[in-house]
Amino acid sequence: MPVPWLRIIDTIFGVTDFARGRLPRAQSDGPDQLVPGSGALGHLEARLAGVVVAALREAFDRDSRRLELEREQIEGERQRAERAFKLELLRQAGDREIGRLRLIAGVAVATWVGTLLFSARLIGGHMGARITLGAGSALLLGALAAAFVAQSRVANALGGWIDDAPIRRGEPSSGPAGAIAPWLLVAGLALAGAAVFFG
Numbered sequence: 001m002p003v004p005w006l007r008i009i010d011t012i013f014g015v016t017d018f019a020r021g022r023l024p025r026a027q028s029d030g031p032d033q034l035v036p037g038s039g040a041l042g043h044l045e046a047r048l049a050g051v052v053v054a055a056l057r058e059a060f061d062r063d064s065r066r067l068e069l070e071r072e073q074i075e076g077e078r079q080r081a082e083r084a085f086k087l088e089l090l091r092q093a094g095d096r097e098i099g100r101l102r103l104i105a106g107v108a109v110a111t112w113v114g115t116l117l118f119s120a121r122l123i124g125g126h127m128g129a130r131i132t133l134g135a136g137s138a139l140l141l142g143a144l145a146a147a148f149v150a151q152s153r154v155a156n157a158l159g160g161w162i163d164d165a166p167i168r169r170g171e172p173s174s175g176p177a178g179a180i181a182p183w184l185l186v187a188g189l190a191l192a193g194a195a196v197f198f199g
Contacts, residue, residue, distance in 0.1 A: 008059065012052045016045075094158040094172040098151055101174060104181050105147035108188070112140040115192045122195060129198040136191030143184035150178030 115137045122129050157172040 008055075012055070016048050016052075090172060091158065094154050097154050097172060097174055097178070101147045101151045101154070101178060101181065104185055105144050105151075108140045108144040108147065108181075108185050111185075111189055111192060112137055112144070115140065115195075118192070118196055126198060129195045132191050132198060133195035136188045136193075136195055139184050139188030139191060143181050143188055146177040146181035146184055150174035150181060153177065 115133055119130075119133055119137075122133055151174070153175050154172050
């Protein structure tokens with residue numbers, strides 16, 4: 001709510017005028033009347049002026065403190081909004097990375113189950129085909145394990161950022177496990193395909 005400065009100043013001058021108008025009449029029956037220019041009236045005017053200046057100074061100080069407090073609140077809200085925006089961007093990046101790792105894990109599981117179906121056909125077949133199929137299955141299980149480890153790392157990184165710790169720059173990383181999981185998957189698929197081809 002804005003402070004009505006003009007109304008305050010007008011009231012102060014009204015009080016001064018009232019004091020000027022009342023004093024001479026109240027003292028009129030005494031031998032020493034208060035007239036403008038006399039020492040007693042000047043002393044009273046100086047006191048009133050001091051009171052007015054003190055009241056105005058206090059009002060200005062109060063307003064400056066209030067404005068400073070409002071500035072601090074606005075700055076705090078801006079920082080909170082900026083942090084929330086950064087956290088939302090990090091959450092979205094983490095969700096994308098976890099989605100990618102889940103896709104890798106799903107393909108690894110589906111391919112591994114497929115290799116189990118072909119293993120019954122290749123059991124009596126060539127030894128090289130069985131070894132290749134076994135190595136492909138091991139690589140697919142390695143891709144699945146790496147995808148799970150990378151998902152856990154991303155989830156822990158996101159949990160750490162949500163706490164009151166300062167936000168680190170960059171997207172949440174899945175680490176070496178997330179980088180190696182797609183290559184293990186591709187190598188496992190290639191070996192499983194080669195085993196079926198040789199068998």
